[in-house]
Amino acid sequence: MALFDMRGMLNHAHQHGYAIAAFDLVSLDFLEAIIKAAESCQAPVILSLAESHFEYFDFELAMAATEAAAKRTWVPVAIHLDHGASLQSAVSAIRLGCNGVMVDASTFPLSENMARTKSVVDMAHACGVPVEGELGYVAGVEGEDAEKHPGELIYTSPEEAVRYVEHTGVDFLAVSIGTVHGRMRGEPQLDFDRLNSINQSLGIPLVIHGGTGLSNEQFRKLIERGVSKINYFTALADAAADQIRSNLSAAQTQGGYTALLKGIQAPMQAEMERCIRLWGSDERAGELLAVCQAWRPVDHIIIYNVSEDSDPEAMIAEGRKVLAAIPGVREVFAGKAVKDDAGYRYSWNVRFCHPDVIDSYRDHPEHVKFANNRFRPLASDRISSDFLETA
Ligand SMILES: [Zn+2]
16 A cells, blocks of 8 residues: 655655656556556656546546555555546545645636635645645646646746735645646746745745646756646657557558557656656655655444334435535445344444544534434444554
8 A cells, every 4th residue: 555645745855856746647558657657766656637637537437446556556656636626526536535636726816716725725634635726827838738728828926825825725836937738839938036936935845737848957947946746748648649640550451449559658658757767756765655644544433223113224325425425535334234133233334535534524514413313313322433544
């Protein structure tokens, strides 16, 4: 199990002057290539799923595979929702296993961006999950992301950044200092002085979106000025597409889907390894395993009996629905004893994503209402306890 708290990972990178790669994945080929690249470089990595890509794959199914990959690898990873559009997106992502979320309200005026971001931060922090905000506007010029990020680039102002971070409580900040999503037209002009003053005044890990097309020198200067997470996708998608195009000419007369996709992982993996080494996160996995908090779920377990003449079915059905919707709850198992003579006949097993959910769940108004009005009147005899997954 190598799922880790992203705060520890990015704070370590910020303090030690390197950046952790956040590669967006859109298929199993991407996921496998990311893990292979991170393992071969002994690097921490962020498995990133962008809401703007959800039209290309089923987020819930992709999360099951992503979580399985995270549990299987030995390098430290975090699973991040990239460009979440709403509070509900963040709640769903946490339920499905993301342990970091980005809220992107950067197209709204500052006051609305702050209000929307703060509502996500309040919810996510109650679940133990860190949040990345975005201030300024990283536009898209060309490439797949262009239509998702229309408009002109707006630079992040250092004064606004201070207000934004203080007001919202975000853990990491995506800044706009001259990069764009997708491919660049010409040489990108980055405002390093602006980045420097943002970093000086905030002191939290900074994030760059739109890493494709930057020079080695530009990456080095970004990282020196507090950039600790770099989002990277377009160049990987291009590497995969080039491979498919070359397969196409070879497979013109024979071969189907699998022949077209053959070998697409290798060029993606090569590009990712180049980035990981360039950004200095290679051979950092061991250090991080020693200093970062492992990300562990908690099971909130209740076993209970109901009074002789009561029929608990309706209460159980309602509880399943109400409790599963509370932020930080991953799943709700309602059980009935297999044997008739069991000491306790019924159970709830509510899985929390993080120990912080113990408190926020207990105090959540929907839980309080259900427990007081529906559950406790029926379940007079009950035992409950919270269990943290052991290492
Ligand atoms: Zn982005």
